[in-house]
Amino acid sequence: MFENLPLLSLVIWTPILAGLWVLYAGDRQEETVKYFSLAVSILVFVLSILLYVRFDTSSYKFQFVEKALWIDRFDIYYSLGIDGISLPLIMLTSFITMLIVLAAWEIIEKRISQYMAAFLILEGLMNGVFASLDAMLFYFFWEAMLIPMFLIIGIWGGPGRVYATIKFFLYTFLGSVFMLIALLYLYSEAGSFYIPDLHALPLSLTAQKYIFIAFLLAFAVKVPMWPVHTWLPDAHVEAPTGGSVILAAIMLKMGGYGFLRFSLPVVPDASFAFDGLMITLSLIAIVYIGFVALVQQDMKKLIAYSSISHMGFATLGFFVAFSIYHSGNSASGAIMAIEGGMMQMISHGFISAALFLCVGVMYERLHSRQIKDYGGVVNTMPRFAAFMMLFAMANAGLPGTSGFVGEFLVIISSFQASFLIAFLAATILILGAAFTLWMYKRVIFGDIANDKVAELTDITPREGLILGLLAIVILLFGVWPAPIFEVMHPTIEHLFEHMIQTKLG
């Protein structure tokens, strides 16, 4: 009986409608709202697992396709479908949202129902971004997502929240409107907003270059790439724990997803023409931002910079593929680079979420994010220290954790393009270890720094459950990443074939 369920519509609209109900129910029924939100987020996660189970891993074609006319006059469709790139991201989204609902259980003191509602609605909108096959539907979800995030940072954030959230909103809004112009231009050429139609549309090189730049402005802000990354540290520092987790784990991935879904297939020639620029920007993000992370005093800021640095790997993987292919080697190396970038995105989703949740655990107890306020936490919170050790190691790219897989793939495949690129990219292994472990050492090890640390209590079972789930996932994909590769391989192979075919003429 469940054969014909519109699964994609369900993973989008269930949380949105549930969120609206929660908003309506309000704080009067606080307990009900909490359990209801948890139930909904678990349900959505189960649905996303169902997607995985039913997914045909041998095909690159869009699956679970739904199509209905939306705005008939302009051929805009409510058109959904997923392939090997979007499926892992949808699963990531529903998994992380579930943890956030759990994490907010006792931490959020004011307006808990609105908090839950915002995250549920956000979850639906993010799933919508990953599942849309119509460019306008994609843009619709892409922009709508900013509203709940704006409110999350602004209402539940820290002291500088207003500045941070307005900066976040305007930055991303400015980037996105250029994408809108590019999409409208593509529509005027193709007469359709259906994304596969845009993939097939021939375009001149000049037009492609302008479109690429417009896309770049939208996606680079989201990723974020150097030099348009400055909103991220502010937003991360001021956002509540849940907001930081969503930002790092999922929103940043949307930029990467945009490159894979739009930039590379729609304007492959311009992507090739600009690949030098993209590689340079990625390397600057990896190396320079890595150094910036090293000197941070604020734990959240440090993790934020580390996110930028790690996301540089994803963009590096996507764009180094061209030089790997053109330097005479087989396509398999190039495909490996893109898959490495994709793997890096998924794995970073788990690791950054875990680290932000760890900081959240400490912040909740001590109300400080400054590294200097801590020290010797291991003495009072041994179990927590163990978890955080694992996540710090994963962030540093230790083999056996998921953080290693993506970085390793990108580095070894970029050797085929150029030694220098691979060398610079590999510095992350040192830098990442340096900034993560140094922070870990200062916060966790040593003697008990002050009275407040001495009074810390170890993690509650609820926090243990959240961190434990993340730890399992990180280890699982560290030793056995095959399920992810299996899902995305046909899609990325197809994407790559598309990328190297010229669209000129």
Add this chain to the structure above:
Amino acid sequence: MTITAELVFIVPEITLLVLACIILIADTLHIEKHATLTYWLAQIALIVIIFLVLIDFPDESKRLFFGNFVSDSMSGVLKVSICAITICVFFYSYDYLKEHELIKGEYFVLGLFAVLGMMVMVSANSLLTVYLGLELMSLSLYSMVAMHRESQTASEAAMKYFVLGALASGILLYGISILYGVSGTLELPALSAYIEAQSGNNILLVFGLVFVIVGIAFKLGLVPFHMWLPDVYEGSPTSVTLFVSTAPKLAAFAMAIRLLVDGMGPMAGDWQGMLIILSVLSMAAGNIIAISQTNIKRMLAYSTIAHMGFFMLGIASATQLGYAGSMFYVMIYALMIMGAFGMVILLGRKGYEADNLDDFKGLSDRSPWFAFIMLILMFSMAGVPPFIGFWAKWFVLKEIIANGYIWLATVAVILSVIGAYYYLRIVKLMYFDKPQQMTAIKASQEMRFILSLNGLSLLFLGFMPGALMTLCIRAIGY
């Protein structure tokens, strides 16, 4: 067709005139404190007019009364919209006027006459009919602004509005006289045919065109002819601001279409450039100056200037779909600004106008529901999906891009992002700040209901914009 047969097509206008006169008499004879009778009669009159237009909805274009009057689907759609918007405006106004002890029957009667003027404008087919409708509308509006006699700001606003409005009418009339002098006709299609037949550039025609455009720009409040607008918006009683900022914009859209497209379509190459300059200046000045305002009515006035600039882009594209985009934009705009001023009315109370930005502080603590409605209104005005304001901008942008003005679209979106800041600031005040006053919101159930409906319609239309878009495209495709 004989004149008598043609009368059928102006039954709504005749009825409105008769009803307005009857209501005026009824108001003088039946004096009561709250002018309840006049209010209800005015509402009923508007509903009757909507029905009359709908019963005999003009599907095809007919030119009547020796070419002075046109009945087409655009005029039909706009007439219904104008009446519907006015019903809501009267609704919001009634509470406000009672609360602030400004209630007089004349308010509604003048409103009806203004509506009559707008209906004449949207159906005008000759230069003189346009002018006739415009003056009937403007004179009614001037007196409405001046109705709060004791208030200095209202008197100042009325004076400014009247003097500058009269100047604008004079300029428009001057342009009309030049056009008439050159072409020897007042009828718009005949004027268009005359221009079509001209070879080369007729400098006199362009001269006349400039004056007509200045007249239109004055009425819409496009930069650099916008000076009156913030003062009038701020100084008038909020209910009058509400009226001035909604229905007349639809009529002004019709005026622009009638004069520029019907009358001077073959000169599109000339007026396109002028409109683009006016648009860009309006969007830039409106959005940037709005940032520094502390009075919400003034802020919305500058936002109006910016919106009118954006809306003009659709007409500037000089295509049927572009006009449809502009029409869609102006209808959505009226819906949004109505809700925004409705909120200002809602927050005010006896002897107190909630027109300072600080009055919105902490609204989400005082009234989560209305903070949410205002949030919808603000994000919609900023053009963020899923609200309908996004589709309004989208439609216009799509058309100017389809016509190759990509740089113009880029300028427009950058200025919109700048504009997003002051809408976000309202959301910030409502959600992120602590309230300065905790007085409960005092408003009637009906007011709450209609305002909620107004806000939610923006959300609903945002998900289902197709029907309204199709309606606008059909209306234009005459």
